[in-house]
Amino acid sequence: QRILDAAFKKFAQEGFAKTSVSSVAKKAGISKGLIYHYFESKEAILAAIFDQLVDVGDEILHLPDYFTPAGKMRQILESTFEFIKEQTGTGRLTIGLALQPEATHSLKSKIEQVNKNQMALYVKIFEELGYDDPQLEAYRLGALLDGILLAYATMGDEYPLEEMKSKIMEEYVPA
Amino acid sequence: QRILDAAFKKFAQEGFAKTSVSSVAKKAGISKGLIYHYFESKEAILAAIFDQLVDVGDEILHLPDYFTPAGKMRQILESTFEFIKEQTGTGRLTIGLALQPEATHSLKSKIEQVNKNQMALYVKIFEELGYDDPQLEAYRLGALLDGILLAYATMGDEYPLEEMKSKIMEEYVPA
Amino acid sequence: QRILDAAFKKFAQEGFAKTSVSSVAKKAGISKGLIYHYFESKEAILAAIFDQLVDVGDEILHLPDYFTPAGKMRQILESTFEFIKEQTGTGRLTIGLALQPEATHSLKSKIEQVNKNQMALYVKIFEELGYDDPQLEAYRLGALLDGILLAYATMGDEYPLEEMKSKIMEEYVPA
Amino acid sequence: QRILDAAFKKFAQEGFAKTSVSSVAKKAGISKGLIYHYFESKEAILAAIFDQLVDVGDEILHLPDYFTPAGKMRQILESTFEFIKEQTGTGRLTIGLALQPEATHSLKSKIEQVNKNQMALYVKIFEELGYDDPQLEAYRLGALLDGILLAYATMGDEYPLEEMKSKIMEEYVPA
DNA sequence: AATGAATGAGTCTTCATTCAT
DNA sequence: CATGAATGAAGACTCATTCAT
Numbered sequence: 001q002r003i004l005d006a007a008f009k010k011f012a013q014e015g016f017a018k019t020s021v022s023s024v025a026k027k028a029g030i031s032k033g034l035i036y037h038y039f040e041s042k043e044a045i046l047a048a049i050f051d052q053l054v055d056v057g058d059e060i061l062h063l064p065d066y067f068t069p070a071g072k073m074r075q076i077l078e079s080t081f082e083f084i085k086e087q088t089g090t091g092r093l094t095i096g097l098a099l100q101p102e103a104t105h106s107l108k109s110k111i112e113q114v115n116k117n118q119m120a121l122y123v124k125i126f127e128e129l130g131y132d133d134p135q136l137e138a139y140r141l142g143a144l145l146d147g148i149l150l151a152y153a154t155m156g157d158e159y160p161l162e163e164m165k166s167k168i169m170e171e172y173v174p175a
Numbered sequence: 176q177r178i179l180d181a182a183f184k185k186f187a188q189e190g191f192a193k194t195s196v197s198s199v200a201k202k203a204g205i206s207k208g209l210i211y212h213y214f215e216s217k218e219a220i221l222a223a224i225f226d227q228l229v230d231v232g233d234e235i236l237h238l239p240d241y242f243t244p245a246g247k248m249r250q251i252l253e254s255t256f257e258f259i260k261e262q263t264g265t266g267r268l269t270i271g272l273a274l275q276p277e278a279t280h281s282l283k284s285k286i287e288q289v290n291k292n293q294m295a296l297y298v299k300i301f302e303e304l305g306y307d308d309p310q311l312e313a314y315r316l317g318a319l320l321d322g323i324l325l326a327y328a329t330m331g332d333e334y335p336l337e338e339m340k341s342k343i344m345e346e347y348v349p350a
Numbered sequence: 351q352r353i354l355d356a357a358f359k360k361f362a363q364e365g366f367a368k369t370s371v372s373s374v375a376k377k378a379g380i381s382k383g384l385i386y387h388y389f390e391s392k393e394a395i396l397a398a399i400f401d402q403l404v405d406v407g408d409e410i411l412h413l414p415d416y417f418t419p420a421g422k423m424r425q426i427l428e429s430t431f432e433f434i435k436e437q438t439g440t441g442r443l444t445i446g447l448a449l450q451p452e453a454t455h456s457l458k459s460k461i462e463q464v465n466k467n468q469m470a471l472y473v474k475i476f477e478e479l480g481y482d483d484p485q486l487e488a489y490r491l492g493a494l495l496d497g498i499l500l501a502y503a504t505m506g507d508e509y510p511l512e513e514m515k516s517k518i519m520e521e522y523v524p525a
Numbered sequence: 526q527r528i529l530d531a532a533f534k535k536f537a538q539e540g541f542a543k544t545s546v547s548s549v550a551k552k553a554g555i556s557k558g559l560i561y562h563y564f565e566s567k568e569a570i571l572a573a574i575f576d577q578l579v580d581v582g583d584e585i586l587h588l589p590d591y592f593t594p595a596g597k598m599r600q601i602l603e604s605t606f607e608f609i610k611e612q613t614g615t616g617r618l619t620i621g622l623a624l625q626p627e628a629t630h631s632l633k634s635k636i637e638q639v640n641k642n643q644m645a646l647y648v649k650i651f652e653e654l655g656y657d658d659p660q661l662e663a664y665r666l667g668a669l670l671d672g673i674l675l676a677y678a679t680m681g682d683e684y685p686l687e688e689m690k691s692k693i694m695e696e697y698v699p700a
Numbered sequence: 701a702a703t704g705a706a707t708g709a710g711t712c713t714t715c716a717t718t719c720a721t
Numbered sequence: 722c723a724t725g726a727a728t729g730a731a732g733a734c735t736c737a738t739t740c741a742t
Contacts, residue, residue, distance in 0.1 A: 014275075015192070015274075015275045017190065017192035017193060018192060018275070020710080020711065020712085021711080021712060021713085022710095022711085022712090030727075030728090031727065031728050031729065032712090032713090032728085032729080033713090033714085033715085033727070033728055033729065033730095034726070034727055034728075036712090036713065036714075037725085037726065037727075038726095041712080041713080042711095042712070042713095092274050095270070095274055095325065096271060096274045096275060098329050099267050099270055099271045099274075099325075099328060099329065100190045100193075100271060111329075135335075136335065136338055136339070136342055139326070139334075139335060139338075139339060140319075140339065140342060140343075142322065142326065143318075143319055143322030143323045143325075143326055143339070144315075144318055144319050144322055145322065146318075146321070146322035146325050146326065147317065147318030147319055147320065147321040147322030147323075147325070148318045148322075150270065150274075150318075150321050150322070150325060151314070151317065151318055151321065153274060154273050154274065154286075159314075160310075160311065160314060163311055163314075164311070164314060164315065164318070167311055167315060168315075195735080195736060195737080196736075196737060196738085197736075197737095205702080205703090206702060206703045206704060207703085207704070207737095207738090208702065208703055208704065208705095208738095208739085208740085209701075209702055209703075211737090211738070211739080212701070212702075216737075216738080217736095217737065217738090365542070365625045367540070367542035367543060368542065368625075370714080370715060370716085371715075371716060371717085372715075372716095380723080380724090381723060381724045381725060382716095382717090382724085382725070383717095383718085383719085383723065383724055383725065383726095384722075384723055384724075386716090386717070386718080387722070387723075391716075391717080392715095392716065392717090442624050445620070445624055445675065446621060446624045446625060448679050449540075449617050449620055449621045449624075449675075449678060449679065450539075450540045450543070450621060461679075483692075485685075486685065486688055486689070486692055489676070489684075489685060489688075489689060490669070490689065490692060490693075492672065492676065493668075493669055493671075493672030493673045493675075493676055493689070494665070494668055494669050494672055495672065496671070496672040496675050496676065497667065497668030497669055497670065497671040497672030497673075497675070498668045498672075500620065500624075500668075500671050500672070500675060501664070501667065501668055501671065503624060504623050504624065509664075510660075510661065510664060513661055514661070514664060514665065514668070517661055517665060518665075545731080545732060545733085546732075546733060546734080547731095547732080547733090555706075555707090556706065556707045556708065557707085557708075557733090557734085558706070558707055558708065558709095558734090558735085558736085559705070559706055559707075561733090561734065561735075562704085562705065562706075563705095566733080566734080567732095567733070567734090
C-alpha cells in the first residue's frame with residue numbers, strides 16, 4: 001500500500017518514535033483516519049513493514065541447490081552488499097529497532113527469526129566449505145557484514161563500500 | 176552529576192525518545208525543575224553524556240608510546256572487548272543515536288569525531304604492522320568490532336563473545 | 351429491522367455513548383453504510399428504538415374496560431413486574447437516557463409522554479378505587495415501581511424481586 | 526479542589542461520557558495538563574468525586590445513639606429528602622453511573638458499598654420498630670426513596686416533592 | 701539551589717458521517 | 722439496496738519546558 005511505503009520512508013528517515021501518524025498520512029496523501037481503517041495502530045504499520053522485509057530477506061537467502069558452496073557464498077555476498085547499498089533505509093530502520101527495547105516482543109522475534117535463518121544458512125555453507133568451526137565463522141561473517149551495513153548507514157557515500165566488498169569477496173571467495 | 180548517571184541509564188534502557196525528563200528526575204532523586212537548572216534541555220543532557228563517553232573512548236584509544244605495534248593492537252582489542260561486554264548500554268545507546276537522523280548535528284559530529292580518532296589509530300597501527308592497505312584494513316577491523324558490539328547488544332549472553340574474542344585476537348595478534 | 355434489534359442490545363449492554371455505529375452494523379451483520387441508508391443518524395436509531403418501546407409501554411397500560419378497578423391494578427402490577435424482570439435492559443437504557451441531559455429533546459418528550467400516560471392511568475384507577483388523593487398516590491406507586499426497577503437493574507438476581515412483588519401486590523390488591 | 530467541583534458540575538450536567546477533560550479544565554479555569562498533574566485519568570477524577578460523595582452519604586446515615594427508633598427514621602427521611610432536593614445533580618450522576626456498565630469495577634463497588642450501608646441501617650431501624658420483615662421493609666423504603674429521587678431528578682420542580690415527603694413521613698413516622 | 705505547579709502543543713486513536721461505486 | 726473506503730473533528734493523555742516561590 002501507499003501507506004506502507006510512506007510509513008517506511010518516514011520511519012527510516014526519522015525513526016519510529018519521532019514519526020507521527022499524521023505525517024505518514026500526509027506523506028501518503030490520505031487522511032489520518034484512513035490509516036486506522038487499514039491498520040490497528042502505529043505499531044501494526046511497523047509490523048506490516050517488517051513482514052515485507054522478512055520476505056525480502058528470505059529472497060536474498062534463497063539460493064538454487066545446484067550452486068556450488070563457493071557459488072552460494074559469492075551469491076550471498078553479492079546480494080548482501082547490494083542490499084547494504086540500495087536499502088540503506090531498511091538497514092538503518094532494522095538496526096535501530098533491534099536496539100530499542102521499546103519494540104514490541106512480536107517485532108523482536110521477527111528480527112531474531114530473520115537473523116536465525118541467516119546464521120543457519122551461513123553455518124551450512126561454511127560446513128560445506130569445510131571450515132573448522134562453521135558456527136563461529138558464521139558469527140564472524142555476520143558481524144563483519146552488519147558492521148559494514150552500520151558504517152555505510154552512518155557515513156553514507158564517504159564509506160568505501162566497493163573496496164570493502166572486494167576485500168571481503170577476496171577473503172571468502174578467492175578467485 | 177547524579178543527573179547524568181540517571182539519564183544515561185534511562186536512555187540506554189528505554190531509548191532517548193521514550194525517556195521522559197520526569198523519569199530521569201525521579202531516578203536521580205531530584206525534582207524536574209532542578210534538571211533545567213543544570214541543563215538547557217533534554218538534548219543538552221544527552222550531549223553532556225556524550226562528552227563523557229568521548230572521554231572514555233579517548234582513554235581506550237590512548238596507548239603508551241613504548242608499546243610495540245602488536246602490543247598496541249592487543250591492548251586495543253582487549254579494551255574494546257571489555258567495553259563491549261561491560262558497557263552494553265553505552266554501545267546500544269551510541270549506535271541507536273548514530274542511526275537516528277533526529278540527533279542534533281552537534282551530537283552527530285561528536286560521534287563522528289570519536290570514529291575518526293578510532294580509525295586514525297587503527298590506520299596508524301596497521302601501517303606500523305606493515306599491512307598493504309592500512310586504511311581499508313582499519314575499516315575492516317572497525318566493521319568487525321562494530322558488528323560484534325551490535326550482535327552482543329542485541330542478543331546478550333547468548334552471543335559467544337569470548338569465542339569471538341579469541342578468534343579475532345588470533346587473527347590480528349597471533350601468539 | 352435487524353438493525354433496531356442489534357442496536358437495542360448494544361445500547362442496553364454498553365450504553366448509547368459507548369456503542370459505535372460500526373459495532374451495531376457488525377452485530378446486525380450488515381455494513382455501516384447501510385445503516386445510514388435506513389437511519390439519518392445514530393440518534394435516529396435510538397429514537398426508533400424508543401418508538402417501539404412506547405408501543406410496548408402502551409400495551410402494558412392498555413386494559414380491557416370490563417376489568418374491575420382492582421383487576422386493573424392487579425394486571426398493571428403483574429405486567430410491570432414482568433417487564434422489570436424480563437426487560438432489564440430496556441429499563442436500564444430508559445432510565446439512563448432519561449437522566450442524561452444529552453438526550454435530544456425529542457427523546458425526552460417521548461419518555462415524558464410514556465410517563466404521563468402511565469400516571470394518568472394510575473390516577474384513574476386510584477380514583478375508581480376511592481383513594482383520597484389519587485394524584486399523589488399515583489406518584490407514590492410510580493416511585494415505588496421505578497425504585498424497584500432501578501434496584502433490580504443494578505443488583506440483578508441478588509434482588510428479592512418476587513418477595514417485593516408479593517409485598518406490593520398485597521398492599522395494593524389485598525386478596 | 527476546584528477541579529473536583531468543576532468536574533462534578535460538568536459530569537452531573539452532561540454525563541460522564543459526554544464531558545471532555547478540556548471542558549472541565551476550562552470550567553475550572555486551568556489548563557488541561559494540570560488536571561493530569563493531579564489526577565491519573567478522567568476515571569480517577571470520577572473516583573475522587575465518589576469518594577467525597579461516600580463521605581456525604583455516611584454523614585446522612587450517621588445518627589446519634591440517643592435517638593429513638595422513630596426519631597432515627599424521621600431524621601433519615603428528613604436528610605434524604607433534603608438530599609434529593611439539594612443534590613439533584615449528585616443523585617442523577619450516581620444513578621446514571623450505577624446503570625452504566627462502562628463504569629469501572631472500583632466505582633461500582635463504591636456505589637454498592639454505600640447502598641449496603643444504607644440498607645443495613647434501614648434494616649436495623651425497622652427491627653427496632655418491630656416490623657415483621659425488616660429486610661423486605663428496608664428494600665421497600667429504599668425503592669420508594671430511589672424512585673422519588675429518580676422522578677425528581679427527571680422532572681425537576683414539576684414534581685410534588687413536598688407532598689410526597691409529607692406522605693412518606695406520615696406513613697413511616699405517624700405524628 | 702530547589703521545588704513542583706502550570707502550560708500548551710502535540711500524540712495516538714476513535715467515530716459519526718459521507719460518498720463513489 | 723449495499724459496501725466499505727475516506728474524512729475530519731474530536732478526545733484522552735503525555736511531556737518538554739517555564740516560572741513563581
